[in-house]
Amino acid sequence: MNSYCDKWNLNPLKLPRHVGIVMDGNGRWATKRMLPRISGHHKGVERVQEITELCGNLGIEALTLFAFSDENWRxxxxxxxxxxxxxxxxxxxxxKRIVEKNVQFRVIGDRAKLSPDIIGLIENLEKNTEKNTGLHLCVALSYGAQREILRAVHKVINKVQNSELNIDEIDEKIFEDSLDTQGLPPLDMFIRTSGELRVSNFLLWQLAYAELFFDNILWPDFDSLKMVELLQMYSLRERRFGRTSEQLAEKTLNMALR
Structure with a gap:
């Protein structure tokens, strides 16, 4: 048993493998306090550190954070x-802390719009953590899901044109392996803060069977207690994937009897 799960009264068998979060509300948090908007982003970074550490300690395999969208360049x-x-x-x-915590760091999105020094910092951290075996921390930066899907389509087309792949071989797995999130577990849980009720072009393909959670809390106020509250709510949901409740109960019983 995971001692951190015990601490938070969470069943490790009912935790999501992969969580995606739209970290919304930094600017509004600052504006409400008569502070510059960038102050909200600074506070938001503190929450990134806190939630990343919590997810790693709980044994969650992957955490994808929507940090900056294609549209945010406007x-x-x-x-x-x-x-x-x-x-x-x-x-x-x-x-240094990410390396020492055994976190595997990855950035997804269109890096061409980023400055060369930022790209260098990203690539250096990715290289230094590529063999880590703990939490996969995936940061969506200059990212839009529609463009991600188009990039995947182009990759598949190129493989067909180069005779590396036959059209009849293209399936969900082939396509998923061409997405930015290739190699990550399926997205189980989506969280958006700040009360907005939309997914905003985030992980559109990956959201197919994710459980959706929308909360009014602004991201700089989103702490471990709130994260655990949502994880507890997640554990109570019945994820059927097209099956009936009776089929799920039978499957669970069979697994317990093995």
Whole structure:
């Protein structure tokens, strides 16, 4: 048994393998406190550190965080610059801790729009953690799911054109292996903070069977207690994947009798 699961009264067998979070509300959190919007992003980074550590301790396999979307490039230049500066600071500051915590770090999205020094910091951290076996921390940066799907389509087409793949061989697995999230477990749980009720172009393919959770709390206030509350709610949901409740009960019984 996982001692951290015991601490939080969580059943490790009913935890999601992969959690995706839209970390929304940083700017509004700051505005409510008469602070510059970038102050909310600074506070949000503290929550990233806290929730990442919690998920790792609980044995969750993968955590994908929506940090900056394709559309976010349209925000005021000073805010975008502040967020990019914060990203540089975070990677430099957390590099050693991420390596030591056995976290495998990955960034998904369109890196072409990022500055060369940020790309270098990302690639260096990815390289230094690629053999780690703990939590997969996946940061969606300059990311949009529709473009991710288009990138995957292009990869598959190129394989067909290069005679590496026959059209008849294309299936869900082949396509998933061409997505940015290739190699990660299926997405089980989606969380969005700040009260917005939309997925905002985040992991559209991966969301197919995910359990959706929308909460009014702003991301800078999203702490371990709130995360555990949602994980407890997740554990109570019946995930049937097209089966009936009776079939699930029979499957569970058969597994227990083995």
């Amino acid at each position: 925000r005021p230049e000073d805010e975008v610059g502040g967020i990019m500066g914060l990203l540089r600071w975070y990677i430099r500051k957390e590099h």
